[in-house]
Amino acid sequence: MSPPQPSDSTPAGRRPRLARDLVVLGIVGVLLAGAVWAGVAVIGKQFYxxxxxxxxxxxxxxxxxxxxxxxxxxxxxxxxxxxxxxxxxxxxxxxxxxxxxxxxxxxxxxxxxxxxxxxxxxxxxxxxxxxxxxxxxxxxxxxxxxxxxxxxxxxxxxxxxxxxxxxxxxxxxxxxxxxxxxxxxxxxxxxxxxxxxxxxxxxxxxxxxxxxxxxxxxxxxxxxxxxxxxxxxxxxHATDEFVAVVQDRVEEFLTACATQQVLQPTSCPFGYYVQDRIASLPTWSIVQQPAVTLQPEGAGWVIPPTDAVAHIEVDIRSIFDGSVDAVSDDVPFIVTATIAIAPDGTATIAVGGPDTR
Structure with missing residues (x-):
């Protein structure tokens, strides 16, 4: 008896099933590739x-x-x-x-x-x-x-x-x-x-x-x-504390000016002019101190022109007839000042005015 020969025929239904499996595998592959690509795109957008x-x-x-x-x-x-x-x-x-x-x-x-x-x-x-x-x-x-x-x-x-x-x-x-x-x-x-x-x-x-x-x-x-x-x-803007300090220093300066018993106190913003001679040493007082305000100027500050009033008591002798008149006058004057600030923060105040010499 001769040995059995291999059959060249496929059992019924095997070919369609194989084709279907290949299609499914192809679709799965495409989906996986798409998912991988989408994941790469998301990661790229999120991180790169x-x-x-x-x-x-x-x-x-x-x-x-x-x-x-x-x-x-x-x-x-x-x-x-x-x-x-x-x-x-x-x-x-x-x-x-x-x-x-x-x-x-x-x-x-x-x-x-x-x-x-x-x-x-x-x-x-x-x-x-x-x-x-x-x-x-x-x-x-x-x-x-x-x-x-x-x-x-x-x-x-x-x-x-x-x-x-x-x-x-x-x-x-x-x-x-x-x-x-x-x-x-x-x-x-x-x-x-x-x-x-x-x-x-x-x-x-x-x-x-x-x-x-x-x-x-x-x-x-x-x-x-x-x-x-x-x-x-x-x-x-200047702080209230700084303005108060400057106010005190200006008042001290003007009060010191008022101690000078001359008609024109030296380096002071007020004075009194007469054409006659004085018969007594003048006596000064400050009856209205300036109300200090500060404005910035460069690295420092200035006191803009501010009104103040001094008072003088002095006897004046006439050069014509020798008579003596007791003078008691208020003397309005203008105060200005510059305040320089040093690098260490200290302030130097220079008080001036129209009559300061």
Whole structure:
């Protein structure tokens, strides 16, 4: 008997079943590939997109992590870049620190769109009570494996150009700054010249003066436009305590003037003019002291022209007939003064007036 020969026929129903299985496997493969691709896209958007790059920067500045924020590619700038952008090349970095920063809240990505040579990311946020939006341009810096890397095409820093009148020192978000420390002129800094300081954008900065001599409520400054200049002017006013001290010193000065028994007390803002001769030594008193007010001027202060009244008692002998008249007159006069503030905070008061010699 010959051995059995293999059949070249397939059992009924096997071919359709195999085809169906292959179709199912193909569909599963496509679905798995789609799921993997979708997962990669989600991960890429969450961790490696331009928006994720910007969110990382915003998270750092909101948490006050200034040094880490400055280390993000495209944030830090040098004087050459500032000058090329028309910004003060000598801008100080004194405010690029945790102590001078305020937190952001409600940060969210509004949009991410491709523009020529960059990806434009718009974010919304709350800075204090201010609700704002800021636009960042970021560019591809390379990639690590399949993941792209980014850098800011335009630095998110801005420059606050701050003029503080009435004080050489001020506070920004509670951080104390002396103009002479941040000005390129150092100790020779012009008290009225603006000081340029780099700030993070977006950010909110409260500028205030709070010294024994002068004070002002905080002025809120919002930095919401990268690489722009923000002009700010703050006018400090003399404190009540300082005005009271100056009032006392002026009164002491005028009272001392009144002890001089002459018609024209030396270096004093009042005097009495006669064409005859005096028959007794004049006696002076101050019957109305000036009501001192202070106005800022440069690094110091001035007392604007202020009314006061002295009183003189003196006997006058006539050069015509020798008769003597007892004179008792009020003598109105004007007081002015300049108050210079030394670097150590001490004040020097120089009282003057129309009759001061």
């Amino acid at each position: 997109s331009a928006s994720a790059f910007v969110e990382r920067y915003l998270s750092l500045i909101s948490e006050g992590r200034a040094s880490e924020a400055l280390a993000i590619p495209g944030v830090a700038v040098d004087s050459t870049e500032l000058d090329a952008a028309g910004l003060p090349p000598y801008a100080s970095d004194a405010l690029l620190r945790r102590a001078a920063m305020a937190a952001l809240s409600d940060v969210s990505i509004v949009s991410e769109v491709e523009v020529p040579d960059a990806t434009r990311v718009t974010v919304a946020y709350r800075a204090g009570t201010y609700e704002g939006t800021t636009v960042f341009d970021v560019v591809r810096a390379g990639q690590i494996g399949l993941a792209p890397t980014w850098r800011f095409g335009t630095s998110p820093l801005a420059v606050m150009d701050l003029v503080v009148k009435g004080s050489m020192t001020f506070e920004v978000n509670g951080f104390e700054v002396d103009k002479r420390q941040v000005s390129p002129d150092g100790v020779d800094a012009d008290p009225l010249a603006p000081v340029a300081m780099l700030v993070f954008s977006p950010g909110i900065y409260s500028v205030a003066v709070d010294t024994a001599i002068s004070a002002t409520p905080g002025v809120a400054v919002v930095s919401d436009s990268p690489f722009t200049e923000i002009p700010v002017e703050v006018q400090a």
